[in-house]
Amino acid sequence: MTDFFAFSGVCATVLPSVTVVLVVVGLLRKSWRRRFGAERAYALWIMPPLALLMACLPHASGILSAGIEVPMVSAWHALPGVDAPAVLERVWITPSHIGAVWLAGVCVWLAFVALAQVQFRRRMRGAVAVNTPEVEAWLSTSALAGPVLVGVWRPRIVLPADFFTRYDADERALILAHEATHARRGDVFFLHVAQGVGALLWFHPLVWWALRAFRHDQELACDAAVLRHHPGRRRSYAHAMLKSHDSLFLPVGCTWSSRHPLNERIAMLNTTSFSSRSRRVATACLTVTVAATSMVAYAVAPSAVEASTGQTYQLAAAFEHNGTLLSPTTVCMPDHVPATIVDNGDHRVELRFVVSPVSNDTVKVDIDATEQVNGKAVTKHQSLSGPLGQPLVLENAGQSRMSITPQKGCPAAEATKTANLVSQVVDKGSARGAAMSVAMNSGFVLDNPEVLDEQPVGFGFAHLDARKALELIADIDGRTVSFSGNHARFRVK
Structure with missing residues (x-):
């Protein structure tokens, strides 16, 4: 379960930044496309990976000390013969369930990508190589396979079986130029990265939208780049789009397909070319926007250990089993900083406490209990909330009882400064x-x-x-x- 808690910490750190940046990109992309062109609008997608990087940088508030040692006594082995794990036998909400759901989502996402790839490769059986000016190309035996660019390290253009009859010479040249532009810019690699991030963050609704928007902007930017070099061939480019069939969907391939919004792509062909001056202005605006958004992403990302307010809390824990009161345990720690109590007896049990203030006189105590069951570590989680100075109680069918009393400060530590x-x-x-x-x-x-x-x-x-x-x-x-x-x-x- 340590890996799951580590992953949870990463998610808590990066998700606020990713959310903010995706909202910014969503608000800017269309207006930037109209003002600066599709290529500069596509460049906005550099912001999400930068936000991830900024969110993972060290935050000053994350460098905090561990719990403060105060007088404590083993809560279970002070009295022999008591079955310690019974204290923890309450019905818990286990993080393993959440981790299993997340992992299942990752597996389903990757399985979908792999299945699409397998289906496409079946269409490639019997394909033959054809001569093209720039990128290696293969002619498929299926009319639905392509045109598409595949391959990260060795880019290849896959053409439909009727490529030479469906399109005229001008249209064929533009299609090959389009896929070659994808290859020069490394767009297939970026699609792999996008699918990997999508698999990890499949539960985030904006990620689903972002993948579709990213692919759409990628195609529009490629269209704009091709027409910038072939400004007089817009009509042939539009005809090639209209002749394209709905080819097989390929999550990690740059497809020439009407799956991308065709009306918008054709309408974009009628926009005028942007001058070099406009492109320089767009680059300057993009630089400022990326820098500002990255700073915001850094600011909104909490540290891996949430920022402490500097308040210290004392937890006085008492344990009771079958009416027998066990010796108490006391520990102090800053808010949001974990402290651990360990039973080092034959049956090792570890309690990890984190105190978070809810209001001036109310706190929440998160408890992660890890015990060895049949040689394996099993972690269970419970949260308690209540006022300071009042016991927060967990009970197990009347057999065992754990009482935790939170207080501000660390009275126990003060009392032991002169103690023997x-x-x-x-x-x-x-x-x-x-x-x-x-x-x-x-x-x-x-x-x-x-x-x-x-x-x-x-x-x-x-x-x-x-x-x-x-x-x-x-x-x-x-x-x-x-x-x-x-x-x-x-x-x-």
Whole structure:
């Protein structure tokens, strides 16, 4: 699931920028075509990939520290015999479902592209090479295969079976010039890139529109480039368009087909050529527009870790199983910055918390719980919202309960600045040995350590006040402890 969370972070970073830029391109493309010509309007499509690049650049707000360490104790192994995973057995909304839907959409998109390619290649069986001035060309055995340019590294023009009878010599020359222009500009490569982005962002409605608009603008720009070199052959160019059949759709090929809006393409043939001065003005306007849009894309993209307001929050987590209250855990972190609590026992469970302010006195806590099930890591997600200072509770059919109380600041950290803190991990050790270790490291004197049991137990704590640590050990052993100065004495409960 780590890969899915990484992908989610990427999406959250780039989608706002992509959306803004696609809206800008959609608003500008037609007016630019009228004012500066189809070629300059097509150049607007350089903005989406630049927006992706700008969105992925480092943001200053994304460089944030991790959670703040404060006194915490293992929430499950402080009391032996408690089944820790039961705390997490609530019905969760799993990110794996979302990831599976996204991956299925990618697969369907790529399968559609591959199927169209396979169908086209079937039409190419028995094709023969023909001599053309610039780009390698093949004559298909089907009247529906072509004219089209295919191939990224080795561009080839595919011509329909009736190419030499359907079109006259002038029309054939213009069609070949059109496909050769696509080849010189690398348009097939850009179509592959566009399909790849579409597969990844298939869920974005503007991406579907953008693919159609991009192909349309690409064809209009190619028409304009050909007629700029053959200004006196507009009538022959229009006749060639009208004679073209609906060829097979090819997502990654530059097709000469009436699938592209034919009325608009023919109407564009009647526009006057643009002067070199107009083209220079258009280039200057395009440069300014691209620069401004790129800066906007950078500004609207959140950092990979959403910008923190600088507010620190403390989460006090308490766990209960079958009526037994487990030892609490406390952790502090800035808003939007994850902090993790890990149970290092035999059944590893990791809780990842992210706090986000909703209002001045309300927060949302996102919890990602990862546990090992049959040797595999399984991640589940839950979100809780509520007021500061009030417990946010998750329950599992009355058997287990997790309570999280958020607070502003980090009171626990302030309370431990002058405390005598100790850390201890006991794996098959004894309560007596643990108590003696704490006393040795903290300066306490144990008056009667012999009363503590020497049976193997397992528990752990980190950065805990020495008095609290001895109380915890005594509680595990079924005893209480009293203090007199730096002396500690254990008693039966």
